[in-house]
Amino acid sequence: MPYAKYTPEEVESRGEEIYEQQIRQKVESGNKGKFVVIDIETGEYEIDEDDVQATKRALAKRPQGILYGVRVGYPTAYNLGGHIAMDQG
Known part of the structure; x- marks a missing residue:
């Protein structure tokens, strides 16, 4: 298990x-909405509009990397939502 050294909270x-501390100021301008995937052990990162592509590139560099993802300019990477459909019949 790749995360055995770290709890989810530590990651x-x-x-x-x-x-x-190291990345935000470099990427924030002009990259709103893109995903940053960070190797928490090396500090190396990948940025892409597609989080899967950023993750693949990060893992290609370091297959055992412990990764953390963030979306530039947003408090969370994803939004979940829904609505209730009313039966009109």
Whole structure:
């Protein structure tokens, strides 16, 4: 299991710290909505409009990488939502 060294909370904490301290200022301008995938052990990252492509490139560099993803300019990477359909019959 690749995350055995870290709890999910540690992955999130390290990823957020690296993003805020080392990456955010480099990528924020002109990249709103793109995904940044960070290797929390090396600080290396990939950026792409497609999170899967960014992840694939990060893993190609370091297959055992512990990755954390963030979406530039948004508080979360994804939004979930829905609505209730009313039966009109």
